[in-house]
Amino acid sequence: MKSIIQCCLLAGCICLAVLCGTATYELTSSDHPHKWEKLYLVLEWPVTICKMSENDCRDPLMYWTIHGLWPDKADECNRTWHFNISEIKDILGDMEHYWPDVLHPNRTKFWKHEWEKHGTCAAVLESLNSQKKYFSKALELYKEIDLNSYLVKLRIKPGGTYQMADIREALTSVYQVTPKIQCLPPDEGQLQVIGQIKFCLTKEFALINCTESKSGSSFAHENNLFKTEDLAKCSDTLTDYPSHMRTWEHFLANTVDIQ
Numbered sequence: 001m002k003s004i005i006q007c008c009l010l011a012g013c014i015c016l017a018v019l020c021g022t023a024t025y026e027l028t029s030s031d032h033p034h035k036w037e038k039l040y041l042v043l044e045w046p047v048t049i050c051k052m053s054e055n056d057c058r059d060p061l062m063y064w065t066i067h068g069l070w071p072d073k074a075d076e077c078n079r080t081w082h083f084n085i086s087e088i089k090d091i092l093g094d095m096e097h098y099w100p101d102v103l104h105p106n107r108t109k110f111w112k113h114e115w116e117k118h119g120t121c122a123a124v125l126e127s128l129n130s131q132k133k134y135f136s137k138a139l140e141l142y143k144e145i146d147l148n149s150y151l152v153k154l155r156i157k158p159g160g161t162y163q164m165a166d167i168r169e170a171l172t173s174v175y176q177v178t179p180k181i182q183c184l185p186p187d188e189g190q191l192q193v194i195g196q197i198k199f200c201l202t203k204e205f206a207l208i209n210c211t212e213s214k215s216g217s218s219f220a221h222e223n224n225l226f227k228t229e230d231l232a233k234c235s236d237t238l239t240d241y242p243s244h245m246r247t248w249e250h251f252l253a254n255t256v257d258i259q
């Protein structure tokens, strides 16, 4: 008798496991590209990205650049919709300037990755349903958010160290929403290093507060081309905003859109 009950329990467990497995499978994003809820405009600090890379990267850009425009909870939604650089030939100048691959000379690979992983999911929106629209929209949002200018106005300068709470409050005062700020965790005896800022947007491209995700799941779709999965939520401590250049004047001379 006992063994029959055990057997039934075991069978039940196996059934449950199979059902759960199926349910999880059914919820994977690529089967339901419409399931995503918000967008992240992800901006990165090239000096930190270079720091994280084993590549030789001696002369990083000194302005925040675009990493991507990512739907939450979805990637690789249409594997047959391939990246085609001819589709964005009209905006290549801006792409190279504001959306460069800070580590690899062949930036095409980076844009291809971003389109195929994230763009094909974003494309369920009519406003983003072509490569031209997707990349143009990200550039437009980047210019509207204008992070480089605001950081200068807030006197948050590369080469400085800042309390993370002060950076967060300063950004919230400008944007009226709190973005997600990610850091390279500190090496022993050193400070954490600011690396990436994610602005959260509705499907209508309105800025919203980024709510903390309970698990680490938001890191699941980090871009492995850049090893940015090493970035974590910043702790509320002193933070390095690194510069490879010696003077602030040099930074001003090399950054974009100061006004």
Ligand SMILES: *[C@@H]1O[C@H](CO)[C@@H](O)[C@H](O)[C@H]1NC(C)=O
Pocket (backbone or CB within 6 Å): 078, 080, 081, 082
């Ligand atoms: C995937 O992309 C291809 C090529 O653009 C398109 O023909 C097809 O309709 C897309 N499929 C879905 C499910 O959107």
Ligand SMILES: *[C@@H]1O[C@H](CO)[C@@H](O)[C@H](O)[C@H]1NC(C)=O
Pocket (backbone or CB within 6 Å): 084, 085, 086, 087
């Ligand atoms: C790429 O896009 C161009 C311009 O829209 C088009 O003429 C060409 O056929 C496309 N190539 C492929 C392989 O789809």
Ligand SMILES: *[C@@H]1O[C@H](CO)[C@@H](O)[C@H](O)[C@H]1NC(C)=O
Pocket (backbone or CB within 6 Å): 106, 108, 109, 112
């Ligand atoms: C750059 O990468 C793309 C996409 O992977 C590839 O098609 C192209 O041939 C590469 N260009 C060079 C110059 O290596």
Ligand SMILES: *[C@@H]1O[C@H](CO)[C@@H](O)[C@H](O)[C@H]1NC(C)=O
Pocket (backbone or CB within 6 Å): 176, 177, 178, 207, 208, 209
């Ligand atoms: C974001 O959160 C702040 C503080 O919690 C709040 O004052 C603000 O109204 C929120 N903004 C939006 C757009 O929801």
